[in-house]
Amino acid sequence: MRIVVLLKQVPDLVEEFEINDDGSDVDREYLTLLLNEFDNHALEEALLIKDATGASVDVVGLDDSGIDQSLYSALAKGADRAIKLTGLDTSSGWVDSHTRAAAFAGWLGGETFDLVLTGVQAADDLDGQLAPILAAMLDVPQLSVVVGIQATEGVSVDQEFAGGVVATLDVTTPAVIGVQAARQAPRYVPIAKIRQAQQAGGIEQVTIPRPGAGAGLTIRRMYLPEQTTHAEMLTGSDKEVAGKIIDLIRARGLLK
Amino acid sequence: MSNDVVVIAECAGGVLTDTTFELLGKARQLADGWGGQAIAVLVGNDALAGQLGGAGLVLTIDGPGLGDYSSDSYLEAMMVAVAARTPRLVLLPTTTAGLDLAGALSVRWDAPLVSYVVDVVAEGDAIVTTSQIYGGKIMAEAVITTERAVAAVIASSFPANAGRQDGNPVIEALTPPASSGRVKFRSRAEPAGGDVDITEVDLLVAVGRGIGSKDDIDLVQEFANAIGAPVAASRPIVDAGWLPKTRQVGKSGLKVKPRAYVMFGISGAPEHLEGMRDAELIIACNTDAKAPIFDVAHYGTTVDLFDLLPELTEKAGG
Ligand SMILES: Cc1cc2nc3c(=O)[nH]c(=O)nc-3n(C[C@H](O)[C@H](O)[C@H](O)COP(=O)(O)OP(=O)(O)OC[C@H]3O[C@@H](n4cnc5c(N)ncnc54)[C@H](O)[C@@H]3O)c2cc1C
Ligand SMILES: Nc1ncnc2c1ncn2[C@@H]1O[C@H](COP(=O)(O)O)[C@@H](O)[C@H]1O
Numbered sequence: 001m002r003i004v005v006l007l008k009q010v011p012d013l014v015e016e017f018e019i020n021d022d023g024s025d026v027d028r029e030y031l032t033l034l035l036n037e038f039d040n041h042a043l044e045e046a047l048l049i050k051d052a053t054g055a056s057v058d059v060v061g062l063d064d065s066g067i068d069q070s071l072y073s074a075l076a077k078g079a080d081r082a083i084k085l086t087g088l089d090t091s092s093g094w095v096d097s098h099t100r101a102a103a104f105a106g107w108l109g110g111e112t113f114d115l116v117l118t119g120v121q122a123a124d125d126l127d128g129q130l131a132p133i134l135a136a137m138l139d140v141p142q143l144s145v146v147v148g149i150q151a152t153e154g155v156s157v158d159q160e161f162a163g164g165v166v167a168t169l170d171v172t173t174p175a176v177i178g179v180q181a182a183r184q185a186p187r188y189v190p191i192a193k194i195r196q197a198q199q200a201g202g203i204e205q206v207t208i209p210r211p212g213a214g215a216g217l218t219i220r221r222m223y224l225p226e227q228t229t230h231a232e233m234l235t236g237s238d239k240e241v242a243g244k245i246i247d248l249i250r251a252r253g254l255l256k
Numbered sequence: 257m258s259n260d261v262v263v264i265a266e267c268a269g270g271v272l273t274d275t276t277f278e279l280l281g282k283a284r285q286l287a288d289g290w291g292g293q294a295i296a297v298l299v300g301n302d303a304l305a306g307q308l309g310g311a312g313l314v315l316t317i318d319g320p321g322l323g324d325y326s327s328d329s330y331l332e333a334m335m336v337a338v339a340a341r342t343p344r345l346v347l348l349p350t351t352t353a354g355l356d357l358a359g360a361l362s363v364r365w366d367a368p369l370v371s372y373v374v375d376v377v378a379e380g381d382a383i384v385t386t387s388q389i390y391g392g393k394i395m396a397e398a399v400i401t402t403e404r405a406v407a408a409v410i411a412s413s414f415p416a417n418a419g420r421q422d423g424n425p426v427i428e429a430l431t432p433p434a435s436s437g438r439v440k441f442r443s444r445a446e447p448a449g450g451d452v453d454i455t456e457v458d459l460l461v462a463v464g465r466g467i468g469s470k471d472d473i474d475l476v477q478e479f480a481n482a483i484g485a486p487v488a489a490s491r492p493i494v495d496a497g498w499l500p501k502t503r504q505v506g507k508s509g510l511k512v513k514p515r516a517y518v519m520f521g522i523s524g525a526p527e528h529l530e531g532m533r534d535a536e537l538i539i540a541c542n543t544d545a546k547a548p549i550f551d552v553a554h555y556g557t558t559v560d561l562f563d564l565l566p567e568l569t570e571k572a573g574g
Binding site: 011013014016017019026037041097098101120121123124125126127128129130131132133135136137140141142143144145156159160161162163164165166167168169170171172175178180181182184185215216217218219220221222223224225227228229230231232233234238239241242243244245246248249252254255256 | 268273324325326327328351352355356357358359360361362363364367368369370371372384387388389390391392393394395396397398399400401402408436437438439440441442443444445446447458459483484491492495496497501504507508509510511515516518523536537538539540544546548549550551552553554555556557558559563564567568570571572
């Protein structure tokens with residue numbers, strides 16, 4: 001079985017966001033990009049399947065800023081091949097999911113695969129999530145919000161619904177799966193091993209034509225949320241803030 | 257093209273979900289403005305059609321294999337519905353079904369899709385949407401001028417009451433699509449019950465990724481013990497295996513409404529807010545003054561949780 005995991009770099013949400021001068025995008029100059037956390041879960045789930053069945057796991061990314069680091073880290077964790085698709089500039093501004101999907105679909109069209117795994121969503125999926133868009137372009141089935149995959153006999157997936165209800169469904173291959181969470185927390189890999197992978201090289205580069213598809217939306221403006229309501233901020237020393245919080249809870253009669 | 261707005265009627269445990277009515281209310285408002293009608297598409301649950309009084313028309317699509325949700329058969333059913341009515345706009349929720357369907361529908365029906373939507377308005381001939389992106393840190397306003405579009409809406413963006421109306425919608429049964437046989441439902445499991453039911457308590461302490469490590473959950477537990485509250489968590493804490501699933505608050509966890517919710521190191525992503533925004537008193541500790549949680553919390557502090565928790569435990573007499 002061949003599993004292809006699609007990886008994407010996204011801004012670290014813990015950072016401070018600013019809007020660019022014409023208000024059409026976030027200001028990317030000082031943003032650090034990290035691997036989308038859900039893609040990291042998709043990779044883990046693929047590696048768990050590999051551990052159990054001997055499947056091959058290939059990681060594929062577009063030329064996002066910082067993608068090399070994520071591809072090397074995936075190789076260090078046990079991925080078989082790392083492939084970077086170049087030819088689509090993803091570093092200077094937001095690239096919509098339809099364009100990304102078309103880029104992957106173009107490449108996957110010439111490949112044989114059983115499963116494509118990717119994160120269920122990314123924080124900047126303004127025009128929707130990659131997995132269902134890609135699956136429709138490839139005309140293969142898709143399931144999102146997946147929290148576990150069994151691939152020993154056919155493929156069945158656990159799909160999560162509101163309230164933590166989980167449905168198990170069988171799916172034919174090839175299929176695309178949007179992973180919410182792997183069956184276990186993503187494994188860690190020592191920096192030394194990532195460095196080794198880096199020194200060994202090993203990222204294959206494939207140039208792809210720039211896809212014609214787009215999102216079909218015009219972003220009129222981006223802005224920081226207007227804080228119509230804002231928490232009343234508690235000030236003072238750590239001790240004073242703690243005292244105020246206890247007083248608030250006590251005032252509700254919730255403490256003995 | 258018509259001026260209709262289509263929503264998918266979603267069921268959970270045989271009951272129509274709140275988001276169905278939230279979307280239906282909005283669909284009605286938009287369709288009224290455009291001179292079209294709000295249409296609910298009900299797949300595999302014919303018996304519930306009478307509860308969709310907020311719709312002018314209910315399209316029922318039922319047949320073998322449509323009783324239980326599956327991405328593939330629901331997508332084909334939606335294709336049947338849009339082919340029959342050529343609506344101006346399809347509104348989907350950002351639930352599991354919505355996440356499955358929106359992107360695929362956008363490709364198959366050749367319509368632009370806008371996601372993470374919290375508002376939709378008509379502006380002349382255009383549709384203008386507002387979305388919450390980057391975990392709620394940025395708002396994006398998009399303009400759609402095509403004659404058909406799909407929008408995936410975040411839960412609780414619109415009042416459900418506007419869609420929960422009595423009425424006698426026209427009910428029309430459409431011929432179900434042939435099954436592709438690609439996705440087959442097998443079974444469904446409710447989450448296992450836990451030691452405590454976090455939906456039943458008055459006072460709840462919650463911890464998020466800001467805690468950084470499993471061992472430090474003890475700091476939160478000590479404070480929680482001191483005030484007699486259980487510890488709830490955001491999803492990453494549960495995915496990491498640091499607390500059980502029965503403690504997860506949010507979209508894919510539990511919806512809680514305690515009299516007080518005291519939270520540490522949680523950013524306030526829309527999926528978490530879905531589960532706790534109705535708490536009577538929300539107190540948030542987060543070192544990032546711009547964290548979206550401060551737009552929802554009643555009281556906040558940017559003191560580091562590692563400094564605050566020991567002080568809190570001491571003050572509470574623990
Ligand atoms: C389909 C789907 C369903 C989901 N369902 C849920 C759900 O049910 N529940 C849920 O919670 N999430 C859910 N999520 C995930 C959600 O999108 C967010 O990823 C998640 O809520 C983030 O959790 P967090 O706030 O703990 O972590 P982060 O967003 O990483 O936030 C950590 C916060 O801690 C703060 N912090 C760091 N250090 C400190 C310190 N020393 N002191 C104080 N503050 C500190 C940081 O400033 C940051 O704001 C779902 C996602 C998807 C796609
Ligand atoms: N403390 C944290 N705060 C925010 N994001 C984190 C944190 N720890 C891990 N992540 C995210 O989880 C992903 C996987 O991290 P790691 O497990 O360290 O490889 C990274 O891409 C980060 O975005």
